[in-house]
Amino acid sequence: MLEFIVSKYNFWIYIILMMIGFYAMIAKRNLVKKIIGMNIFQTAIILFFISTAYKTGGATLPILLDPHGHGHGAAESAVAVSQYINPLPHVLMLTAIVVMVATLGVALAIVIMIYRKYGTLNEDEIIKAMK
Amino acid sequence: MRFISFIVTVLTGALLIYGTVDMPNWGDPNSPASKHVSPRYITKTEIETATPNMVTSVLADYRGYDTLGETTVIFTAGMSCILLLRRRKKKKAR
Amino acid sequence: MIFRKDDIIVNTISRILIPFIQLYALYVIMHGHYSPGGGFQGGVILGASMVLLLLTRGYDEAKYKFPEQIATLFSSVGVLIYAGIGLLCLFVLGNFLDYGKLAALLNVTPSHARSLGILGVEIGVGFAVMSVMYSIFLDISTGGVLPEDEEE
Numbered sequence: 064m065l066e067f068i069v070s071k072y073n074f075w076i077y078i079i080l081m082m083i084g085f086y087a088m089i090a091k092r093n094l095v096k097k098i099i100g101m102n103i104f105q106t107a108i109i110l111f112f113i114s115t116a117y118k119t120g121g122a123t124l125p126i127l128l129d130p131h132g133h134g135h136g137a138a139e140s141a142v143a144v145s146q147y148i149n150p151l152p153h154v155l156m157l158t159a160i161v162v163m164v165a166t167l168g169v170a171l172a173i174v175i176m177i178y179r180k181y182g183t184l185n186e187d188e189i190i191k192a193m194k
Numbered sequence: 195m196r197f198i199s200f201i202v203t204v205l206t207g208a209l210l211i212y213g214t215v216d217m218p219n220w221g222d223p224n225s226p227a228s229k230h231v232s233p234r235y236i237t238k239t240e241i242e243t244a245t246p247n248m249v250t251s252v253l254a255d256y257r258g259y260d261t262l263g264e265t266t267v268i269f270t271a272g273m274s275c276i277l278l279l280r281r282r283k284k285k286k287a288r
Numbered sequence: 289m290i291f292r293k294d295d296i297i298v299n300t301i302s303r304i305l306i307p308f309i310q311l312y313a314l315y316v317i318m319h320g321h322y323s324p325g326g327g328f329q330g331g332v333i334l335g336a337s338m339v340l341l342l343l344t345r346g347y348d349e350a351k352y353k354f355p356e357q358i359a360t361l362f363s364s365v366g367v368l369i370y371a372g373i374g375l376l377c378l379f380v381l382g383n384f385l386d387y388g389k390l391a392a393l394l395n396v397t398p399s400h401a402r403s404l405g406i407l408g409v410e411i412g413v414g415f416a417v418m419s420v421m422y423s424i425f426l427d428i429s430t431g432g433v434l435p436e437d438e439e440e
Contacts (some may be wrong), residue, residue, distance in 0.1 A: 254409045
């Protein structure tokens, strides 16, 4: 039982963080608070992906420790796969972080336009004004 | 309304926590995510691309088309910010 | 709207720090093959130095260092560099973004040609990310209302 908790608890922490962002997205009435909730949600997703890349047993970050020879074909000594953590989630999340900042900018621009038109950021008042 | 939101949040969280029971253990070297394509990236990056940093070689070479799409997304976000917000004061009439 | 503050500490520190931040950003882009770094990270650091210039000096002075028209131009030039390297690989009978075929043009081994292709692509990404970060910050902080030169 203890082993089960130790091997899974980081996923539970990310799910709790994700649900905090989800609650802010669906329950808050202010549009800026909804955007903050969306960012907390995306941060939880990024932490989840990064944690799946980890390998126990002394694996280090995905940069070759001893880059000798610079690619002269088959004379290379073999690289142990278990020595380096999985590089693929790092690549996907590296681009996701920058796209997250760009979408945050677009969302704030849309919020500024809504405030200029309706004079409020409260969702109920905006829906009332639209009718 | 706020109470219904809280109930929905708790139910979704419980469902996701139930889903983690089938996830591989944290740091398992034999998990499916570490077995499919990443051994190829780790062993061949020095031979094929002469780049010790695997993140850079996967980002720009093995998955370069994906990164081209991401760069286009960032470019589109910048353009849409300009189109949404930027207004110039009118120059004086000539 | 951001105006210049006459605070001697802020002005002096920003004047000292901005060149070093930009030099470090270029190092991060260029050394991305051997250490953590690359186009996205270096581009964001370079954009942060431009944002620091805008915050401390105000829009009226930052306009002469890095005008917003140049930012718009650079963001499209970055994507153009990326797609142009991919198209260059098509012209030497390879696949799209297959840098190994550039070895005949660059007169190096195919693995080194891939390394150089990665470097060119990262420079394009750095251009795009830098100018888009600066452009988004400029638009949101000013609300989009840029004062045009009144005297004509």
